[in-house]
Structure formats: structure tokens, C-alpha cells
Amino acid sequence: MESARAGAWEGEGPGAGTGGAPAGRWRWALVGVVMVPVVLGVHEGSMLRMRPAATEASVAAFAEVERLVRQEWVEAPDVDALRDGALTGLVSTLDEFSVYVPPSELARFAEETTGQFGGLGIYVALEDGLVRVIAPIEDTPAWRAGILPGDTILRIDGREYQFQSADDAVRALKGPPGSTIELLVLHPGEGQRPFSVTLERAVIQLRSVKGARLIDPAERVGYVRVTSFVTGTVDELDRALGELEAAGARALVLDLRGNPGGYLGGAVDVADRFLPEGAVIVQTRGRVPGSSEETRAAAPARVTLPLAVLIDGGSASASEILAGALRDHGRATLVGARSFGKGSVQGLYSVLGGAAQLKLTTQHYLTPKGRRIHRGDRPADDDSWGLLPDLPVPLDPQARAKLAAAEAELDLERLKARADGQGGADGANGAAAPPEDRLRLDDPQVAAAHAHLLDVLAGRAALGAPAR
Numbered sequence: 145m146e147s148a149r150a151g152a153w154e155g156e157g158p159g160a161g162t163g164g165a166p167a168g169r170w171r172w173a174l175v176g177v178v179m180v181p182v183v184l185g186v187h188e189g190s191m192l193r194m195r196p197a198a199t200e201a202s203v204a205a206f207a208e209v210e211r212l213v214r215q216e217w218v219e220a221p222d223v224d225a226l227r228d229g230a231l232t233g234l235v236s237t238l239d240e241f242s243v244y245v246p247p248s249e250l251a252r253f254a255e256e257t258t259g260q261f262g263g264l265g266i267y268v269a270l271e272d273g274l275v276r277v278i279a280p281i282e283d284t285p286a287w288r289a290g291i292l293p294g295d296t297i298l299r300i301d302g303r304e305y306q307f308q309s310a311d312d313a314v315r316a317l318k319g320p321p322g323s324t325i326e327l328l329v330l331h332p333g334e335g336q337r338p339f340s341v342t343l344e345r346a347v348i349q350l351r352s353v354k355g356a357r358l359i360d361p362a363e364r365v366g367y368v369r370v371t372s373f374v375t376g377t378v379d380e381l382d383r384a385l386g387e388l389e390a391a392g393a394r395a396l397v398l399d400l401r402g403n404p405g406g407y408l409g410g411a412v413d414v415a416d417r418f419l420p421e422g423a424v425i426v427q428t429r430g431r432v433p434g435s436s437e438e439t440r441a442a443a444p445a446r447v448t449l450p451l452a453v454l455i456d457g458g459s460a461s462a463s464e465i466l467a468g469a470l471r472d473h474g475r476a477t478l479v480g481a482r483s484f485g486k487g488s489v490q491g492l493y494s495v496l497g498g499a500a501q502l503k504l505t506t507q508h509y510l511t512p513k514g515r516r517i518h519r520g521d522r523p524a525d526d527d528s529w530g531l532l533p534d535l536p537v538p539l540d541p542q543a544r545a546k547l548a549a550a551e552a553e554l555d556l557e558r559l560k561a562r563a564d565g566q567g568g569a570d571g572a573n574g575a576a577a578p579p580e581d582r583l584r585l586d587d588p589q590v591a592a593a594h595a596h597l598l599d600v601l602a603g604r605a606a607l608g609a610p611a612r
Contacts, residue, residue, distance in 0.1 A: 206230060210226060210230075213226060214226075224247075228244070228246035228247075228248070228500075231244045231246070231500075232244045232246070235502065235504070236308050236309065238504075238505065239488070239505050239520065240269075240270040240309055240310045241309070241310055241488060241490050241503070241505050242309075242490070242502075242503060242504050242505050243309050243311045243502075243503045244500065244501075244502055244503075245500055245501040245502070245503065246500050247496065247499040247500050250499070250500060250501060253501065262318060262319050262320050262321035262322065262323060262345030262346055262347060263284075263317075263318055263345060263346065263347070263348045264284065264285050264286045264291075264317060264325070264343050264345060265280055265281040265283075265284020265285050265286040265287055265346070265348050266278075266279070266280050266281065266284075266286040266291060267279050267280075267281070267404030267405070267458075267460070268297075268310075268313065268314075268317070269310065269460075269484075269486065270307055270309070270310045270313055271296075273305075273306040273307050273308070274296055274297065274298070274305075274306075274307075275296070275297040275300075275307070275313045275317070276294070276295070276296055276297075277291055277292065277293060277294065277295040277296075277297070278293060278404045278458055278460050278484055278486070279293045279402040279403070279404045279458035279460075280292070280293070280402075281348060281350065281371065281372070282354075282371065282548070282552050283552065284346065284348055285343040285344055285345065285346055286343065289341045289343055290341075290545070291327075291329060291341070292331055292332070292541045292542060292545050293332075293402060293456070293457055293458035293541055293544075294331075294332035294457060294458075294541055295329050295330065295331055295332065296329070296330045296332075297327050297328070297329055298328040298329070298330055298338055299326075299327070299328035300316050300317065300325065300326075300327060300328075301325060301326050302326060302328075311503075318345070319345050320345065321345055321346055321347050322344060322345065322346075323344070323345050324342055324343065324344050324345070325342070325343055325345065326340060326341070326342045326343075327340070327341055327342075327343065328340050329341060331541070331542070332541055333540075333541075350371070350372055350374060351371075351380070352370055352371050352372045352373065352374050352376070352377045352380060352406075352410075353368060353369070353370055353371075353377060353380035353381050353383075353384050354368075354369045354371060354552075354555050355367060355368060355369045355399070355551060355554070355555050355583075356368040356369075356384035356385075356387055356388060357388075357581070358388070358391055358393060358581075359397065359581040359583055359584045359590070359594065360581070360584065360594060361391075363394070363395075363598060363601070364391070364392045364393050364394045364395075365393070365394065365395050365396075365397065365584075365594055365597055365598070366388040366391070366393035366395065366396045366397065366449075367396070367397045367399065367581075367583065367584075367590070368381070368384045368385070368388070368396065368397075368398060368399065369398075369399035369400075369401075369551075370398065370399070370400055370403055370414070370463070371402065371403055372403055372404065372405070372406040373403075373405060373406035373407050373408070373409075373410030373411045373414070373462045373463070373466075374406055374407050374410055375407055375409070375410060376410075377406075377407075377410040377411075377413070377414065378410060378413035378414055378416075378417070381414055381417070382417070385417070385446075385447055389447075393449060394449065394601060395449050395450045395451070395452075395597040395598075395600065395601055396447075396449045396450070396451050396452075396597075397451075397452050397453075397454065397590060397593045397594060397597065398451055398452070398453045398454070398470075398476070399453075399454045399590070400453060400454060400455055400459045400463040400466065400467055401454050401455060401456040401458060401459060401480060401544070401589070402456065402458035402459070402544075402548065403458070403459050403460070403462075403463035404458060404459075404460045404461060404463070404484075404486075405460050405461025405462035405463055405464075405486065406461075406462055407462070408461075408462050408465065410462065411462035411463065411465050411466045412425055412426070412439055412465075414466055415441060415465075415466050415469050415470070416441045416442055416443055416446075417445065417446045417447050418445055418446075418447050418448075418451065418470060418475050418476075419441040419445055419469065419470070419473055419475065420441060420444060420445050420473075421441055421442065421443055421444045421445075422440050422441060423440060423441045423469075423473055423512070424438050424439070424440055424469070424512040425439045425440060425441060425465070425469045425512065426438075426439050426465045426468075426469060426509055426510070426511070426512070427439075427509070427510040427511070427512065427514065428489055428507040428508070428509060428510070429507060429508055429510055430489075430506050430507035430508070432506070435506060435507060436507075437507075450476075450597055450600045450601065450607055451470060451475055451476035451477070451607070452476065452477050452479050452593035452594075452596055452597050453466075453467045453470055453471070453476045453477070453478050453479065454479050454480045454589055454590065454593055455467050455478055455479070455480045455481065455482075455483045455531055455533060456480045456481045456482075456483070456539070456544070456589075457481055457482065457483070457484055457541075458484065459483040459484060459531075460483065460484035460485075460486040461484075461486045461487060461509075461517075463483075464483045464484070464485075464486065464487060464509075464517050464530065464531055465487070465509055465511075465517065467483065467531055468511030468512070468515065468517065468531055469511060469512055471511075471531070471534070471608060472511050472512040472513045472515075473512060474607055474608060475607065476607060476608075477534045477535060477593075477596055477600075477607050477608050477609070478531060478532075478533045478534045478535070478608075479533055479534070479535045479537060479589055479592050479593040479596065480533050480535075480536075480537055480539070480589045481533060481536065481537070481538060481539065481589075482530050482531065482532055482533065483517075483530045483531040484519075484530065485517060485518060485519030485522075485529045485530035486517070486518060486519070487508055487509030487510075487516070487517030487518040488505045488507070488508055488509070488518045488520075489505065489506055489507035489508070489509065490503050490504060490505050490506065491503070491504055491506045511531075515528075515531075516528060516529055517529065517530060517531070534608050534609065534610075535592055535593075535596060535610060537588055537589045537592045539587075539588055539589050547583075547586060547587050550582070550586075551583060554582075554583075596610070
């Protein structure tokens, strides 16, 4: 998945290769792994809301330049190309997710946002014209090639590039399943050298809930990891939570690290499991009067266990919405590192009588207490965007990748054990989880979350705060 598009998913991850978008109003863009939430609201007419004088001056300037080009340019210009070029340039000054789709691209745009395609297994965003990896998806071509969160893709098939929109980046990365692509990749951190890797695109199939078990059977601290949000995520999570409850779990570590988002409805459904009926899950706020909305929990909380939610720089969009809602309502402590900061809403508008379309950022996501998630052009040291952990615990991306790989291998062992009819979430027979779970021993962020939950259970700490 690459990470910015107006399709049914936000990337090349959740939903990629499923043959279309989930039911509902949320759609994402896929590039093998690309995701960016898009609210589909078709609208005929102009999106411009400017003072009459400013509008007249702008229209006059466009008309003057067009007239001069048509009269004076050395060749007879293509009038439609002039129009499309002007509109493309206008929208390109806004943000990476706003795109004008001319008539010549409309059919391909529709195919890209609803059809199957081959992807790499990465969620990406555009930063200064370059593709930055939000997170790879486990057991995908990108994952197996060692691509990490925070990586920068410097060249694609030997060519340097400077993309103007995330859509352009997605288009360059995706392709037919089985086709190959060569990337020049730079890991984050000082002293790293770019390396070249050739990947074979594949249809990405995802299981979004993994690793459910008691990581501390004695104290009955549970753990579950959500890697993305798709239409079936809440059903997978319900099964995992049922196993943990049957095993007597008293607290839960919810791991959202490297979760780039996906289907927003999936994150809302998960939030419903932990928040009281009527609690605000997320706000969307725009500039146009009446465009602000709230999404609220639809049913009483099913799970009341104290939560520690793990986040990092690969936690984006829907995962940030979930984590922010749980923290704002006092249901969870956030542990780990700052989240990615990806939270904008795009509307899809029909223009030129339906011959072209405009994908335009119209709203930002805010947590229930009004914290803005989307970074946009705000500097990295500005604390006003994304989610900051209550308990900061640094973890090098490469160390995190090694730990995740080991966890993926263990998860495969658990799946095989379940297929053989062995064990459940408590790991009583040693098949689902070893007596000393390595995750809480080797992973400092999991260890911190585990220790904090023990303090909460013992009354030495409150959710959202370190021990007294």
C-alpha cells in the first residue's frame, strides 16, 4: 500500500486486492499499500468560496493569460490541455491529497480506486516530493525485503522523481501482480547508505488482528496487536477479546505500532468496544460552516479492562483516531513514541459536468478533546499535531523491525497450533505462548506497558499517568 489516494483504502495494505472498497462512505487509495481517508460526496459546481472582487480578479487573470497563449504562442495550443493544466496547477498548491482528475484520467482514476491491483505491502506518504514509508505490512514483498517505517524511496526503477501529489506516487509504485519494481531506499538515521532492492508486486491479503495471548499468565495481562483496520477487524478483535476474557485477563496491551490506518469504520467499531455509549470517538472539522461533525460510540462498552496502547511513528490515521479517543476518555495510557500525524478528510466532487473530478481536502480529524491529528506543514518539533505518548519509550526502527519479525514467526506458530487444535489465549500447553513470553522481556515498549498496567492494577498509577 502506498499511502495517499482516493480509493476505497488508504494504502496498499488493508483492502488492497479485495476487489473494491468496503460498503459505506469511506474510501482509500491503494498502491500496494497506500491509504488516505476520503469521504465521497459528489457535488456539481465550483468549490471556490472567495470574495466577489477576488474571484473576478482571478478569473480575469486566467482569461488574460489564456488569451495571450492562444494568440501569441508559437504553435496552436490544445485548449483542453490548457484548461486541465491550469486546474491541475491550481489544486497542486493546496496539499498532497488534493488532486484534479482531468477527463483523460477519469477512467483510470475510477479503476484505481475500485479495482484490484498489485502492491508492495507498504503504506506511504509524500514529504517534500519524496515517498516516505509509514509502515510495511507483515509477510508482504516490502516486509520481506527489509523496508522499515520512516524509509525514504529515492528512486523508482532507476529514475529520480519529484511527485506533486500522493496519487502520482501511488501510480508509480503499483502495477500488475507479478510485475517487478526496483527501489533505491534509504533507512532513517545518520550514517545510513541507500540500498537497491527489486520487489515483485503481489495482491496483498491481510489479517488485521494478531498475537492475542496472555503475556503474563501469573498477573493475567493480555496482549493483542491490530495491524490495520478493515471491515472485518472488529470481528477478529471480538474473537481475540473473548479468548482473553476466558483466560481471565485483568488488563490489556493494545499494540497499534506500525498500524497505518485503513477503513475508518473499523476503528470506530473497535472504539465502540471500549467506550461508553454516546462518547465522542472523533471530530471532523472544516472551514466551511456546517462541515464539522462528531462520531460517537453507538453501544455500551463491552470491555472495561485497563488499557495500555502502544503507538509509534508508523501509527497513522485510523489508529491515531482510536488511540486518541481511548486516551481522551481516560480509558488508556499511550506508550511508545509520537504517532505519524495523518488525519485529513477528502471530498470527491464532480466538475465539468461530470467529465472530470476534484479530490479536495475539506476537513481535519480531531480527538474528542479537540487535538488536531494531521501534521500538514507543521514542523517536527511542534507538539500540536499527532499523538504524544504518556509514557515515552524510544525504540530504534531497525530494532523494532527485528522484534516484529520474531513476533510474526511466533504468530505463525500460534496459527499452526490452533489449526492442530492446541491451546488458546492463555497458552496453557505452551503452544500459543511460551511460559516466559519473550515479547515483554525483549521489547522495551511492551515491557513499559506491562509494568504500567501492573502499577494501575495495584493502585500505584492511574491510566494516562506514570506511577506515583
